[in-house]
Amino acid sequence: MKNQEIAKILHYIAQYLEMDGVAFKPFAYNKAAIAINTLEEDVDDIYKKGGIKALEGIPGIGQSIAQKIEEYLKTGKIKYYEEFRKKMPTNLEEIVSIEGVGPKKAKILYQKLEINNMKELKKAAELHRVALLFGFGEKTEKNILEGIAFLERSKGRFLLGEILPVVKEVQEKLKSLKEVEEISPAGSVRRMKETIGDVDFLVVSNNPEKVMDFFVSMPGVIKVLGKGPTKASVRMSAQGRSASGGKGQDFDMDIRVVPKKSYGAALQYFTGSKEHNISLRKIAIDKGLKLNEYGLFSAQGRSASGKKNQWKQIAGEDEKEVYKALGLSYVEPEMRENKGEIEAALKGTLPKIIGYNDIKGDLHCHSDWDGGENSIEEMAEAAKGMGHEYIGISDHTKFLKIENGLDERKLEQRNREIDMLNLNGKLQVADGKFKILKGCEANILPDGLIDIKDEALKKLDFVIAGVHSALKTPKEKMTERIIKAMRNPNVDIISHPTGRILKRRDEYQIDFDKILRAARETKTILEINSCPERLDLNDQNVRRAKEAGVKMAINTDSHEKHQMRFMEFGVAQARRGWAEKEDIVNTKPLNSLMGMFKKD
């Protein structure tokens, strides 16, 4: 599948054109890149079947780009792009990933200081050479250094959303081997942490060598870092796997084969977290037991002569048994951070956290009305396919012009389309009717007002409001701004409440305790945004919200139907924040859900 490679090149061409100040073309190239990236079919197949005419049939692709795609499919290169690269061989992706640096600044940095990558830029900024450039200054230089520091902090870690699809693919492949009896990912992947360092698999097998051979020769393996009889380590190519469409770094994957009788203990051990395991081991020691990756053991026949104890395994094949034998209720992997879960498991007071199948609908989905990829009907069909009972269409409102935000009139027209779809019976399902809810994602303006008239909001089933501008507003003002929006009787949900983007930017400044108090008082729901780059609220904030009695909704913020699969990441985040089914409004059937919104 060459789609992602081609999309990437088109995207870079857009950046080069932007650099030269060319109007409109960058937009066309970017649009084409997105079209190729979201294509379900292999571009190569489309070309083979229908030639260049078929390529031109893809929306956003015209004669010129189709020719370039053809050139790539035939020769593996696009001359037009190579020319740009010759003129400026900068690692563009790296440079423009720094907040505040775009194509034009990148060009000046290259031309004046011959800066090709982040390392060189950092050095130049530290020597105060950047501030002297035309169009730059003290503050820009400082921002660049801060931006680089932020990127360095998140370096070497990958978004769960980038990694999990690969993990599942590999897991399925291994599972299909007759030599593999048991398999599970371990480590932070199993704990569903928002970012992942590397991937671990545990396997039970009667023929470990066969499994090792298979593992090191899988497609995507670019380097074998080590291979023994029961343990192997490989570097996987992350080509085209980055959620942002960029190159992505390569990541490491380990596999180890353990004896069946130790599988549960090994799973426990390698799942971590380290802190959780240390606490667990302490409990074992207090009970006179020993816990390691091979099992839970009790001392047998302690000899008076001071000879070594004989250890007898009392648990280890099954992970749940390990916890049970230690006197703990089972702790779900997502909760194993030594943040009170062990104490609760000892007392038997662990909450029964929300399950991955408890979600009944997705309330934050964009349609083609606001520039999303799919029609309302397609989104609804996808929601049905996920087993949902309802979907909330939450198109952007007018302030977000670039996202084709809808004004009052367009929103009204969209509402009529939803009414028709709900009435025409096409979306009928076996046990009752599937329902499309009328929503929107309105903007909380800097003064806390909503960017669209209350009369328009009143006509909707529910309203999401979110901050999309003036992200650097000072803490107190930002807090007031959001609270003011929550006091609007039409606003039911606050989307991505802290605004962070993983690996790209920090949260905006808010007093979260004040937000929680206001949410509770105004019965406003806070969103857990499932987008792998957001996962906002984060686990700690989910837990604080739950403790404060604030309800949450787990939404995907899908701009395209496949993104509805992101729900898994949001549920994982909720689980990591100890949320129960009761805390999440979209676990409720439609009737009860409607009662959670402010208006009846």
Added chain:
DNA sequence: GCCGTTTTCGGCCCGACTGTTTTCAGTCG
């Protein structure tokens, strides 16, 4: 460079914010 219920040209990608600039360019959502 793409597109068309405005169809082969002319519109599309807007507006806020930041920082640098003295009248505006670049970045971001």
